[in-house]
Amino acid sequence: MPTLITSISGWGRYPLQSCELERPERYADLNSDAPSLIVRGQGRSYGDASLNENGRVLLTERVNRMLELDTEQGILRAEAGVTLAEILAVIVLQGWFLPVTPGTKFVSLGGCVAADVHGKNHHHEGSFCDHVLDLAMILADGTRSHCSATENAELFWATVGGMGLTGIIGEVTLKLIPIQTTRMKVRYHAATNLEQMFKLLQDPTLDDRYSVAWIDSLATGKNLGRGVAMFGHHATLAELGNSKPHSRQLKHDQPARKRTLPFDFPAFALNPLSIGAFNAWYYHREGGKQEPFLSGYDAYFYPLDAIGQWNRLYGKRGFVQYQCVIPEQGAYAGMATLLHELSASRRPSFLAVLKRFGAQGRGMLSFPTAGYTLALDLPIRDSGLFALLDRLDSIVLQHGGRVYLAKDARLSAESFRSMYPRYEEWLKIKSIIDPHNRFSSSLSRRLHIGLNSGRAA
Ligand SMILES: Cc1cc2nc3c(=O)[nH]c(=O)nc-3n(C[C@H](O)[C@H](O)[C@H](O)COP(=O)(O)OP(=O)(O)OC[C@H]3O[C@@H](n4cnc5c(N)ncnc54)[C@H](O)[C@@H]3O)c2cc1C
Incomplete structure (x- = not known):
């Protein structure tokens, strides 16, 4: 199959690496022939998870057929290259919704499984793979196999959150959730500091x-730690009340006029002054919304998708998204220390999001654990950023937490080992199904994940 050697990056545009791209046109063409390969869905992971410097990257964008939708049971079977946007375009009109969704719909099903993504409902409904009924996989030796929580369960729990390192996820069968309307009922509450914010997020x-x-x-x-807590659920028909009759139907949001950032912003555009002014305006505007209101599902779940290529906002050097989770017990102290370190560094994060997680999932390398997660977008202006992030890692480790691999571009192998205690268990499965470490990425080599770990693969 023809390949193309070119430089690619993840969503953070850092790092940029030369990879050999192969784009199978059909499911039958998916194969694990190359000596070193990694699969790439939509490249929406931020760092180097979908990169394989000087090695093969298998693109799944053409392997994107929806195969079966059971509209009675709400069960979807689709090829792994299908995006959440493509799925929503079909299921919403049938009264179904995704059980878990990340903050962008421009991601592939395979990417959602490999990162075991979480959404705003993790504290109630777990992560993506808690709703996956079956995976069809292509393993390193070319074997085609199925796995689920009940069949080949070890392979399943190693693949969930396994960042593409156990094999090619070919098809995904997913249980959907029913909705009565496509509107969201939303309430906002402002918190003047972190203590109040934790109280809001814990208030039953x-x-x-x-x-x-x-x-x-x-x-x-x-x-x-001041901010705005946002709560919501899928509005029932009764909750639409006196809204215009047409809004009672299942229908898509009016597409917002899509804007695309036409150029890379200059590095100086995002500075403490400009971000400080934006934050003050946003805090007062959104925090001032006292009454519950109705919102379209697109605006509620995917506000950033309305701006195409918003990653150019951070300039040519790109940015890092730092996302960590700190277990419940030390979460407040840990988050306060992280925010203090961040504000003292005068490296403002344009976007800072705090979220409560529910119980630890069963994926051996899954990120979520019961506690609180913080995500920060930080532009790369100089190497001082990396020194700050190392300090944040130490704080996270001191509080028993971990960093999310789907967002990572710079964690050390040593920190990874301390943060992911089930790694050795995962490695045992990897050594059986991929003894030659065929599935390997720039992320896995940086973090010494896989066999021959500690040495470049
Ligand atoms: C704006 C934005 C908001 C986000 N919000 C959230 C959020 O709320 N919660 C959250 O959890 N994540 C979030 N993410 C991260 C994103 O959901 C994950 O990184 C997801 O994995 C991206 O899917 P993708 O198809 O782009 O995968 P890629 O970035 O292409 O790949 C990600 C990983 O999945 C593997 N992979 C992809 N497809 C396959 C396959 N078919 N078989 C085997 N391995 C595969 C790759 O090898 C790689 O390791 C967000 C990202 C963005 C840009």
């Missing part, structure tokens, strides 16, 4: 199916 009288909080990463002193 406010809790809802989905919850998430935006944090002003530049606020300091008594305002450290």
Whole structure:
């Protein structure tokens, strides 16, 4: 099959690496022939998870057929290259929704399984793979196999969150959730500091199916951790009340006029002053919304998707998204220390999101664990950023937490080992199904994940 050697990156545009791309046109063409390969879905992981420097990268964008939709049971079987956007375009009109969704719909099913992605409902409904009924896989020796929580379960739990290192995920069977309407019923609450924010996120009288909080990463002193907590659920027909009759139907959101960033922003455009001004405006505008309101599902789940190539906002050098989770017990102290370190560094994060997680999932390398997760977008202006991120890693480790591999571009192998205690268990499965370490990525070599770990593969 023809290949193309070119430089590619993840969504953070860092690092940029030369890879050999292969794009199978059909499911039957998916194969694990190359001596070193990694699969790439939509390249929406931020760092080097879908890169394989000087090695093969298998693109799944053409392997994107929806194969079966049981509209009675809400069960979908589709090829792994199908995006969540393509799925939503079909299922929403039939009264179904994704059981878990990340903050962009431009990701592939395979990417959602490999990263075991989480959404705003993790504290109630777990992560993506808690709703996966079956995976069809192509393993390193070319074998085609199925796995699930009950069949080949070890392979399944190694693949879930396994960042593409156990084999090619070819097809995914997913259980959907029913919806009565395509509107969301949403409530916002402002918190003047982190303590209040934790109280809001823990308050059972406010809790809802989905919850998430935006944090002003530049606020300091008594305002450290101020922000807006956002709660929501799929509106029922009764909750649409007196809305216009047409909004009672299952229908897609009016497409927002899509804007695309036409050029890379200059590095100086995002600075403490500009971000501080934006944050103050946003805090007062969104935090001032006292009453519950209805929102379209697109605007609620995917606000950033409305701006094409928004990653150019961070300039040519790109950015790092730092996402960590800290277990419940030390979460408040840990998050306060992280935010303090961040605001003292004067490296503002344009986007800072705090979210409560539910119980630890069963994926051996899955990221979520019961506690709180913080995600920060940080532009790469100089090497000082990496020194700051190393300090954040130490804080996370001190509190028993971990960093999310789907967002990572710079964690050390040593920190990875401390953060992912089930790695040795995972490695045992990997050594059986992929003894020659065929499935390997720039991320896995950087973190010494896989056989021959500690040496370049
Ligand atoms: C704006 C934005 C918001 C986000 N919000 C969230 C969020 O709320 N929660 C969350 O958990 N994540 C979030 N993410 C991260 C994103 O959901 C994950 O990185 C996801 O894995 C990306 O899917 P993809 O198809 O782009 O995969 P890629 O980036 O192409 O690949 C990601 C990993 O999946 C593997 N992979 C992909 N397809 C296959 C396959 N068919 N077989 C085997 N391995 C495969 C790759 O090898 C790689 O290791 C967000 C990303 C963006 C850009």
